[in-house]
Amino acid sequence: MTADETLAERPAAAAVGEPALVGLVRSAVAEAAPVRAPAVADVALYAPRQKIYPQRVHGTFRRIKWAILFVTLGIYYLLPFVRWDRGHGVPGQAVLLDLQGGRFYFFFIEIWPQEIYYVTGLLVIAAMTLFLMNALAGRVWCGYLCPQTVWTDLFQSIERWTEGDRREHLRRDQQAWTADRIARAAAKHFLWLMVAWWTGGAWVLYFADAPTLVKDLATFQAPLVAYAWIGILTFTTYALAGHMREQVCLYMCPWPRIQASLTDEHAFNVTYRYDRGEPRGSYKKAVALRAKGELAGDCVDCLQCVVVCPTGVDIRNGASLGCVQCGLCIDACDAVMTKIGRPTRLIAYDTDVNIKRREAGQPPVFKTVRVRTVLYAAIIAIIAGLMLYTLATRHAEGIAVIHDRNPIFVRLSDGAIRNAYTVRLLNKSRELRRFLLTAEGLADGLVEVVGDTQSPMGYPRVEVGPDQTREVRVLVTSYEHLPPAASVPLTFHAIDLETRQAATATDFFKGP
Ligand code: SF4
Ligand code: SF4
Numbered sequence: 001m002t003a004d005e006t007l008a009e010r011p012a013a014a015a016v017g018e019p020a021l022v023g024l025v026r027s028a029v030a031e032a033a034p035v036r037a038p039a040v041a042d043v044a045l046y047a048p049r050q051k052i053y054p055q056r057v058h059g060t061f062r063r064i065k066w067a068i069l070f071v072t073l074g075i076y077y078l079l080p081f082v083r084w085d086r087g088h089g090v091p092g093q094a095v096l097l098d099l100q101g102g103r104f105y106f107f108f109i110e111i112w113p114q115e116i117y118y119v120t121g122l123l124v125i126a127a128m129t130l131f132l133m134n135a136l137a138g139r140v141w142c143g144y145l146c147p148q149t150v151w152t153d154l155f156q157s158i159e160r161w162t163e164g165d166r167r168e169h170l171r172r173d174q175q176a177w178t179a180d181r182i183a184r185a186a187a188k189h190f191l192w193l194m195v196a197w198w199t200g201g202a203w204v205l206y207f208a209d210a211p212t213l214v215k216d217l218a219t220f221q222a223p224l225v226a227y228a229w230i231g232i233l234t235f236t237t238y239a240l241a242g243h244m245r246e247q248v249c250l251y252m253c254p255w256p257r258i259q260a261s262l263t264d265e266h267a268f269n270v271t272y273r274y275d276r277g278e279p280r281g282s283y284k285k286a287v288a289l290r291a292k293g294e295l296a297g298d299c300v301d302c303l304q305c306v307v308v309c310p311t312g313v314d315i316r317n318g319a320s321l322g323c324v325q326c327g328l329c330i331d332a333c334d335a336v337m338t339k340i341g342r343p344t345r346l347i348a349y350d351t352d353v354n355i356k357r358r359e360a361g362q363p364p365v366f367k368t369v370r371v372r373t374v375l376y377a378a379i380i381a382i383i384a385g386l387m388l389y390t391l392a393t394r395h396a397e398g399i400a401v402i403h404d405r406n407p408i409f410v411r412l413s414d415g416a417i418r419n420a421y422t423v424r425l426l427n428k429s430r431e432l433r434r435f436l437l438t439a440e441g442l443a444d445g446l447v448e449v450v451g452d453t454q455s456p457m458g459y460p461r462v463e464v465g466p467d468q469t470r471e472v473r474v475l476v477t478s479y480e481h482l483p484p485a486a487s488v489p490l491t492f493h494a495i496d497l498e499t500r501q502a503a504t505a506t507d508f509f510k511g512p
Contacts, residue, residue, distance in 0.1 A: 050312065051173075052246060054156060055166035057308040059331025068144050069153055077198065080205035084108075087430060090467075097207050109391065112428060114398065121387045125380055132376040134259045136368060137349065138269035142255065143326035148248050151199070151241035155192055156310060162188040166307060192242045193234065200233030246311035249324055256321045265352040266367045270325045272305075272316045272347050275359050280316075283340055298342045305329035305347055315347055397433070398426035399494040399503040401474075408510045418477045419509050425472070425494050426503070427464035434497045435462050439476050441490040442509055446477045461497065476509060486511035 084094040084107055091098060096105040104111040104119075111118050133140050142149060163169045163184050172181055204226045205213055216222035217230075240248055249256060263269070277299035281289070286296035299316065306314045308329060313322040315329050327349070334344040354364040404420040412418055427433045437460045439447045449460040450473035464470045476490065488509040495502040 049247065052310065052312040053166040053169050053307075054310045054312075054328075055304075055307045055332075056160055057328050057331045057335075059328075059334055061327030061331050065144060065153060065326065065328075069150050072145065072150055073154070077202045080202065080210035086110075090430065091209060093209055095206060096209075099207060110428075112426075114426070115394075118387060118391075121383050125383055128376050128380045128383075130255075131262055132373060132380065134262050135264070135267055135370070135373050135376060137325075138263060138267050139256070139259055139323070139325040142249065142324040143270075146324075148240060148253070149324060149326065151195075151237060152245045152310065154195060155241040155245075158191045158195070159188055162191065189242075192238055196234045196237035196242070197230065199237045200230040203233050204229050246322065246324075249311060250322055260321075262372075264370075264372070266370060268349040268351055269319065270315060270323065270327055270330060270347065271350040271352075271355065272299075272318070273345075273350060273355065273358075274316070275355060277316065277346050298337065298346050300336065300340060302336055304332040304336050308332040395501060395503060396428040397435070397494060397496060397501060397503045398428070399492060399505045400424045400426075401492050401505040401507045403507050403510070409512065411512065412477070414479075416477050416479045417482065417509075417511055418475055421474045421476070421492075421507060423472050423474045423492065423505075424469055425462055425464050426469045427466065430466045432463060432465055435464065435494040436460075436497055437462055437472075437474065438493045438495070439474075439490050439509075440493065441488050442476070442478045443480055444478055445480075445490070445509070448475045448477070449473070450475065462494070478509065482511035484512070 079095050080093065082094040083092050084105070085092055086105070091101075091103075091105060093105065094107050096103075098105065102113045130141055159169070163172060172184070175181060201217070208226070213222060213226065217226065244252075276297065278297040279295065280297045280299035280301045283300045286298075286300060289296035303314075305316070306312070306329075308331070309315070309323075310326060310328065311322045311324055313320055315323060330345070330347045330349075333347040337344045337346055351364075351366075354366075357364055400423070402422045404422070408419070410418050410420075423437070425435055425437075437447060437449065439445050446457070447460055448457075449455070449462060452460050452462075452472075455461045460474070462470065462472055474492075482488065486509075488511070490507050490509050492505045492507065493502050494504075
């Protein structure tokens with residue numbers, strides 16, 4: 001037998017459960033004659049995609065998925081049109097990422113670019129929430145909330161509506177291209193493109209005043225970048241939700257790999273209760289076995305759980321990367337169990353630990369409070385608490401100081417030492433404000449703002465326009481006798497002359 005013939009034997013080896021490569025190596029070693037190493041091109045490394053035709057299903061989890069789909073997509077598509085009155089001259093859109101103005105508006109919250117740490121905090125909370133969800137209920141995010149799942153679900157529903165349910169669609173796909181088939185396929189792709197286009201369109205509305213942008217888009221007066229983003233997102237939505245579907249979860253998304261290392265035996269996952277389902281067999285066979293007093297599992301091997309699965313997984317084979325935990329197989333199996341008069345939830349949300357306990361005749365245990373869940377919840381609570389506290393107590397003014405690097409100081413002709421700083425004052429309010437600038441730390445420190453001829457000596461006043469920052473050059477001069485290489489801490493204050501609210505920043509006064 002040659003190596004090529006050995007390769008031809010590969011499917012047979014795999015069919016009896018022997019891994020293909022192991023079978024290949026064993027056969028090759030058994031050959032006495034020298035063998036040629038198989039060319040890489042001879043070995044199929046990837047199996048072609050099997051198109052999935054998920055069947056329509058009804059039940060509790062399907063209803064939950066519908067409700068989540070309508071709520072999440074409703075929020076996404078309509079939120080840009082929600083108005084929020086912030087006063088004259090300020091954007092009135094409830095949620096707006098104003099890149100030109102450098103603001104993020106979220107209802108009553110307004111975030112400046114300097115406050116990017118709030119976004120960091122939100123990202124950490126999002127990650128911890130994902131971890132917590134995973135510790136409690138496995139891939140519940142993947143099954144119900146992930147945008148890829150939600151849009152794929154919508155696209156599959158459109159497909160069923162236009163091309164028929166599983167059987168009808170399968171049958172059509174095997175037929176020649178008739179006028180009816182062409183019309184149905186065209187309708188499907190048109191509707192997919194409409195949804196994809198509206199998805200891209202809604203995205204850009206978060207970056208400008210939505211009603212105005214809609215008008216500009218319709219009259220072709222919107223900026224080119226808006227059309228470009230709509231085009232990109234239309235294409236990605238159409239490709240990911242319409243064509244790639246479960247392949248995104250299987251090959252592109254890192255989360256299934258990460259979550260596998262974060263779960264434990266107490267997490268609820270969609271589980272086939274093999275302790276109840278096996279030995280599986282036809283309904284008639286099971287009835288006959290039970291009549292004889294012999295053991296028969298509840299699974300009647302009808303494959304309903306497989307044909308409704310949007311990723312084509314057979315949940316009875318155990319946990320797998322392809323299972324997004326959507327729960328639709330629970331609905332399908334429940335319908336079968338109801339029909340044959342057996343208890344429902346042969347497939348159910350269950351934990352590994354409880355399956356083992358049931359097998360051992362022990363009562364189930366539910367441990368939602370565990371070290372990891374407490375830890376995740378605590379991190380979420382701490383970060384959310386800190387963010388709320390800083391939001392509630394944050395000031396409408398700010399100051400940032402940078403000491404000149406070169407020269408660090410200069411000695412004046414009268415012997416005084418002078419340090420120079422760049423000071424940035426921040427006014428987050430909607431009114432013009434006047435700040436008194438002081439520097440505390442030197443007994444005789446004289447503060448001046450370069451170019452300011454109006455303020456009294458030593459008491460510079462700086463005006464900052466509404467919702468603006470202003471950068472000024474500040475000189476601090478001292479006649480104080482300082483020790484060699486002195487570095488005196490200086491505290492700069494920007495005090496609002498009307499409200500007396502103050503912002504503070506620290507730096508140093510350097511001596512020779
Ligand atoms: S739907 Fe239920 S009974 Fe049918 S094959 Fe799946 S697990 Fe078995
Ligand atoms: S196996 Fe069940 S829970 Fe998993 S993806 Fe398929 S239908 Fe959803």
